[in-house]
Amino acid sequence: MAAGALKLFIQSLANRAGYQIRRLDPGVVIDDAASEQRRLLSSPVHTIFEVGAADGRDAAQYALWYPEADVHAFEPVPESFERVMEHAARHPRLHGHRCAMSNRKGTARFNLANWVDASSLLKPRATGATFDAYQASSRAIDVETDTIDDFCLRHEIERIDLLKMDTQGAELLVLEGAERMLAGGAVGLIYTEIQFAELYEGAAHADQVIAKLRAHGYQLHNFYDLHHNHRGELCWGDAIFTKAA
Numbered sequence: 001m002a003a004g005a006l007k008l009f010i011q012s013l014a015n016r017a018g019y020q021i022r023r024l025d026p027g028v029v030i031d032d033a034a035s036e037q038r039r040l041l042s043s044p045v046h047t048i049f050e051v052g053a054a055d056g057r058d059a060a061q062y063a064l065w066y067p068e069a070d071v072h073a074f075e076p077v078p079e080s081f082e083r084v085m086e087h088a089a090r091h092p093r094l095h096g097h098r099c100a101m102s103n104r105k106g107t108a109r110f111n112l113a114n115w116v117d118a119s120s121l122l123k124p125r126a127t128g129a130t131f132d133a134y135q136a137s138s139r140a141i142d143v144e145t146d147t148i149d150d151f152c153l154r155h156e157i158e159r160i161d162l163l164k165m166d167t168q169g170a171e172l173l174v175l176e177g178a179e180r181m182l183a184g185g186a187v188g189l190i191y192t193e194i195q196f197a198e199l200y201e202g203a204a205h206a207d208q209v210i211a212k213l214r215a216h217g218y219q220l221h222n223f224y225d226l227h228h229n230h231r232g233e234l235c236w237g238d239a240i241f242t243k244a245a
Contacts, residue, residue, distance in 0.1 A: 033191065033224040033238055037162065038065065040221070040242060041189055045069045045161045049148065051101045051174055052166035054117050056084035056094075062162070063091035069161070072151075076100040076110055076143035077119055101167070102145040103176035111137040120168035121145075122200035129229035135168070135199065147177030158186060165192040169203025175212050182216040190218060190241040197235045206239075219244045 029035040045066045050059045053073035063071045071094045075081045084096040100110060100121055113119045118135035126132050151157070160181060165171055171192055181187050190213065194206045210220055218241040226237035 030222060031224065033222075033240060034061075036222065036224075036240055037189060037191055040240065041162060047157055047160050048072065048162045048164070049160050050074065050164045050166075051148075052168070053080070053084050053096075054166065055080050056087040056096070058164065059084065059094055060087040060091060062164075063087070063094045067093070069093065070095060072097060074099055074101050074146075077112065077116055078141075080116060097146070097151075099144040099146045100170075101148060101151075101177060102170065102173045103147060105146050105150050106144075107142050108145045109140045110143040111140050114138055117166075118168060120200050121170045121173065122168065122203055125198055125201050125203075127197065127199060127229065127235075129231075129235070131229070131235075148174065149178055149180040152181060152186075159188070160186065161188045163187050163190045163192075165190070167193070169195055169198075169200035171195075171209050172204035172212060175209070182213075182218075185217065185243065188243060192239055192241070193236060194223075194239045195236045197229075197233060199235060209239075213241050217244050218242065 027039050046069055048062050048066065048069050048071045050062065050071065050073045053059050053075040056073055056075070059071050059073035073084050073094060074097045075084050076099055081096060081098045088094045088096045100108065102108065102121060108121055111120055111123055113124065113135045115134035124135045124137050165174055167174055171194070175182065178187065192209065194209055195203050196206050198205070221240040221242050224238040227235050229235050
């Protein structure tokens with residue numbers, strides 16, 4: 001059997017079994033967001049923003065991957081921020097900032113969740129899912145808020161090579177506060193959590209985030225780590241956006 005015919009035969013067998021065989025470009029990993037970030041980022045990388053840094057583990061990983069880059073980790077929860085600063089003590093170019101990024105500079109009420117990484121500027125919304133117990137708010141605290149645009153002006157940052165967001169539904173607020181940087185094409189790769197269900201009151205839906213970024217010339221690269229509730233409904237995941245050529 002000729003090579004071409006054999007290839008078609010194998011493909012047909014795979015299709016019948018519910019699989020698809022395809023060749024990817026070298027280095028492409030469609031189910032690993034970390035690998036794709038590193039592949040897609042242009043060199044050199046000078047500035048990384050992690051908005052919603054939690055305990056700083058991801059910020060520290062970026063600092064290891066890009067030791068010549070300044071990694072700015074923004075985290076408003078006091079106990080989580082302490083962990084960020086522990087990482088910063090080991091990585092001189094990792095900078096911790098105790099604030100929540102939003103669409104205005106000032107103060108705001110911040111809802112602390114039973115699972116601290118699910119805390120948000122937005123109030124949690126009961127959905128009937130088992131994970132409601134983790135994101136339910138135990139109490140609220142006052143936190144400082146800042147915007148990406150204001151922060152960049154104050155610190156004379158002209159470009160963000162990677163913007164990572166994990167803000168539990170507040171993604172649009174963060175993007176509204178980065179209007180100048182986005183409009184000027186000064187943000188490279190964007191890696192963000194994205195929600196398909198309203199898990200928090202007024203949370204940005206995936207469609208809204210995609211539309212907002214598309215308006216600034218960004219295109220959706222792929223989704224990662226998709227999560228469903230017990231009813232099989234898609235609830236949240238992660239996404240990478242790239243600047244359209």
